[in-house]
Amino acid sequence: MDEAGAARRLHQAGDLDGAERHYMRALAAAPGDQPLRRDLAALLLQRARPREAIPLLREVLSAGARDAQAATMLAFALRGLGDVAAARDAASTALAIEPRDPLALLAAGSLAVIAGDATSAEPWLRAAVAIEPRLFEAWHYLGEALQARCRWQEATAAYRQAMAGHPGEAMNVGICAERAGDLTVARDAYLQAHAAAPGRADVLVRLAQVEAMACRFDDSRAHAAMADALLAAGTIGDDDRPEPFPMSWLETGDVATAQVLERQVRRILARARALPRLPPPTHAVGGGSIRIGYLSADFGRHAVGTLLAGHFAAHDRTRFQVHAYSLRHHDDDVATAIRAGCDSFIDCEAMASDAIARRIRDDGIDVLFDLGGYTAGARPEVLALRPCALQLGWLGFIHGHQAPWLDGIVLDRHVQPVDAAWPWSDAALRLDTLMLPACAMPSGRPDxxxxxxxxxxxxxxxxxxxxxxxxxxxxxxxxxxxxxxxxxxxxxxxxxxxxxxxxxxxxxxxxxxxxxxxxxxxxxxxxxxxxxxxxxxxxxxxxxxxxxxxxxxxxxxxxxxxxxxxxxxxxxxxxxxxxxxxxxxxxxxxxxxxxxxxxxxxxxxxxxxxxxxxxxxxxxxLDPRRAAAAIEDLAVEQLAARRGPHATT
CATH class of the missing domain: 3.40.50.2000 (Glycogen Phosphorylase B;)
Structure with missing residues (x-):
């Protein structure tokens, strides 16, 4: 009996139990048959058994076979297990063998997106959909890559292509339309997504937010209440992840908000675990300047960027160095002022998240301020990789983070009085001055x-x-x-x-x-x-x-x-x-x-x-030195608490 032929016929017919038995017998008879080993691995992946498939695929490739299909399957299997670094290596192997294979291009592009490398992802994903226009997963990841770079209209177009195979992509269409300012299109898309999946809290939260932006107060309150009830009941699926930012101000309760934060933290930690680990951070010892790092996507004409326009230049250069890591490229007068005020300004938009973390670690940053939290463009997985021993949240997300990668949230005694409730696990660190920095602003004239x-x-x-x-x-x-x-x-x-x-x-x-x-x-x-x-x-x-x-x-x-x-x-x-x-x-x-x-x-x-x-x-x-001095004092105090008196140099 031709065991290999029988296995493949049964596999094609959908009889996976029978196919697996024949594959095993065929391999026992011909252990050097690498295409047979690859086909068995494909069956195991179909049966959601990637841990058994991966060794088989590695054997195929280690045997010297130039098998792009095996390398691509290995990339997807490793991606499913969260091993992004090894998966990217496998995708690179597949592309080296067959650079025009759409699935290999999808694997490489999707993994680049997951690693936070949207710039590298785009050409691979565009090539994949050019070869195979109905590769809906590639359209989805292309949308993600474009969305990460704030190219909202292009991202919307990609997600609309993905909707042909996956109607749930309406949610992503809504997000991009919302960010582009088209609230009507955004609301229609969210309503479509809600009709398709009425039990999803993430859709309801986005819908409530866009209705709040449109001042549809009754609709927003009703949808926020529906999301609150779903979250409070604890019955939503693991893949249902509402955005934390709107939960920080919508009419929802602390129980629901805490659930959203916990889900966000789990997702970020999973992404961080999939990235290459960093060696422990190094720090300056007494006698040198304290290195302050700032991480943000908003170093430009944005509410956060405008407040910070004079902040970096106001730091005391006899005691501190200032390093900024920009997650998004800006080209305006605020961005120019911010760059000029830094000792080092790194444009990180095209860098993968682990590369950003490695750069921060290699720069020997003593205290890193995350200015984004869970807002648009932020990359909390950089913080989750722990490039710095002291990491604090400030400005971007003025709320509890529940983030194990942060050592405190910078507030002040006015916005968070000592006797006010703070139901979050993060340490609330209070400045004596107003927590918001500022610089000279126009005084205006009545007209x-x-x-x-x-x-x-x-x-x-x-x-x-x-x-x-x-x-x-x-x-x-x-x-x-x-x-x-x-x-x-x-x-x-x-x-x-x-x-x-x-x-x-x-x-x-x-x-x-x-x-x-x-x-x-x-x-x-x-x-x-x-x-x-x-x-x-x-x-x-x-x-x-x-x-x-x-x-x-x-x-x-x-x-x-x-x-x-x-x-x-x-x-x-x-x-x-x-x-x-x-x-x-x-x-x-x-x-x-x-x-x-x-x-x-x-x-x-x-x-x-x-x-x-x-x-x-x-x-x-409006004196930038006011907040800069308060941040310096806080940095010295927190460093001293963690590593002793050398931090006060």
């Missing part, structure tokens, strides 16, 4: 006529992003205008958010004639707009950070309500730092009453503006 703003009336304003707004806030604003009949309200609203906001405004009984939606302006002109207003009405659930500082720089006072999380205390924290606690309200009713009193008293508003300008100068809010 209501030039900006088309109403003259001769108290002008209240909100310049927060639309997703920070909510129904309770709109209700408070409507009540303020009802009780202060001369006041008008100026609200920053992107076009995609205006219809949703106006619907809520009307539902609460707001006067449309006294509401003035406005759009984006360059920083200098925005400062003029802020200087033309009388009072900034801060949000409730996620308060003004960089926006609040810019307003204060223009002399615009900020009215805030003290919240129950650091994000909900950013504005009140700024007021506390400036010594303007009288602008921090205990609840929504007190917020309304204080706004009405101020809007009805032009003299009080003028005095408040003068106090704000004086407080900004007195507190050195």
């Amino acid at each position: 209501r006529a030039g900006l088309g703003l109403p003259e001769g009336v108290p002008l209240l304003a909100s310049f927060n992003n639309s997703y920070k707004l909510d129904d309770a806030l709109v209700d408070a604003w409507v009540r303020i205008l009802q009780r202060a009949p001369r006041a008008h309200l100026l609200v920053y609203l992107p076009e995609a958010a205006r219809s949703g906001f106006l619907a809520a405004w009307t539902r609460h009984g707001g006067d449309p004639a006294r509401l003035h939606p406005c759009g984006h302006l360059p920083a200098e002109r925005q400062a003029d707009r802020a200087a033309s207003c009388d009072l900034f009405l801060d949000a409730f659930r996620y308060q003004a950070g960089a926006t609040g500082i810019a307003a204060a720089a223009a002399g615009l006072p900020l009215l805030s309500r003290r919240g129950d999380s650091p994000l909900a205390r950013l504005g009140s924290g700024l007021n506390g730092f400036l010594g303007m606690e009288d602008l921090v309200c205990t609840d929504a009713d007190a917020y309304v009453a204080r706004a009405v009193a101020l809007a009805s008293d032009p003299v009080a508003l003028a005095e408040l503006r003068a106090r704000t300008t004086a407080a900004v100068a007195r507190s050195r809010l």
Whole structure:
């Protein structure tokens, strides 16, 4: 009997049990038959037994066979087990044998994406889909590679191709459309994904977020509640991984948020374990400068980058060296200022995550600040590889991380008072100064006529992003205008958010004639707009950070309500730092009453503006050295606690 032929016929017919028996007998009779060994390995992979298939495939290749199919199968098997480094070697072997094989190209490209090397991945994946346009997995990974590089429209197109084979790719289409600012397309895609998989919390969280951005408050609250219930019940699948950032401010509970963070941590640790391990980090001993490293995707015109524009240059170069590792390339004036302020600035966009970690380790960084957390473009797996013995989170994700690779989260005593709840495992490290850095910002000049703003009336304003707004806030604003009949309200609203906001405004009984939606302006002109207003009405659930500082720089006072999380205390924290606690309200009713009193008293508003300008100068809010010195003191303190007195040099 031809055992090999029988095995292959049964395999092709789908009789895997029978095929395996015949393969084993055939190999016993012809142990040197490498194609037979490869075919048995293929069957074992079909049966989800990669650990048995891998030795067979390695035998095929070690026997000297130039077998691209075996090398490709080995790459996929190792990828499934998380051994990314060995899998990439196998994919390279396959491509060396057959550089035009679409599956080998897919293997190489997908593994590059997993390793954080999106730049290398793109040409392999484009070649794969050019040869085999219906290779839907290649389209998916091409979408991931393009998404990692913020090429949203191209990524959307790739994911749409992948949807032909996998309808669940609608979720990724939505993410890219959202990042590109097309909220309508994003919401439609998320709704499609939700209809296909109604029990997925990750889809619901993204849907709630995009609805918040569009000011569809009722829809956002309803979908957030559905996600909260799924997470609290603990019944979602292992592959369901909601994004932590929206969970930090959506109306969900700590139990659900903790679950999301734990899932994120498990995923990141798994990715890190799949990358080559680093030797233990080395550090300078006493007598040399302390090396501070900063890791971020936002070293450019971004809320974080703008705050940091003068920070790096402000460090004391007699005691510290400053090294920045940029996860995304930026080419603007903020990026130029940041680069100029560093002793070393490494553009890491095209580097794999393990290569970035190795560079940080080789640079001998003493303390590494992660400025991204779980936000877009961040690579927490770099931190999970532990390139530095002291690693701290700051600025990018102002919330608990539950991250074993971080030794603390940098906050301050205003946004996280010592008596406030902190239900997270991370150590909360409090600066004495405001945790947000800043540098010189335009002070602006009043110009209501030039900006088309109403003259001769108290002008209240909100310049927060639309997703920070909510129904309770709109209700408070409507009540303020009802009780202060001369006041008008100026609200920053992107076009995609205006219809949703106006619907809520009307539902609460707001006067449309006294509401003035406005759009984006360059920083200098925005400062003029802020200087033309009388009072900034801060949000409730996620308060003004960089926006609040810019307003204060223009002399615009900020009215805030003290919240129950650091994000909900950013504005009140700024007021506390400036010594303007009288602008921090205990609840929504007190917020309304204080706004009405101020809007009805032009003299009080003028005095408040003068106090704000004086407080900004007195507190050195816009002096980059203020935050730089606080970060230096924290670094010295934390290093000393971990490795002794040499850290104080």
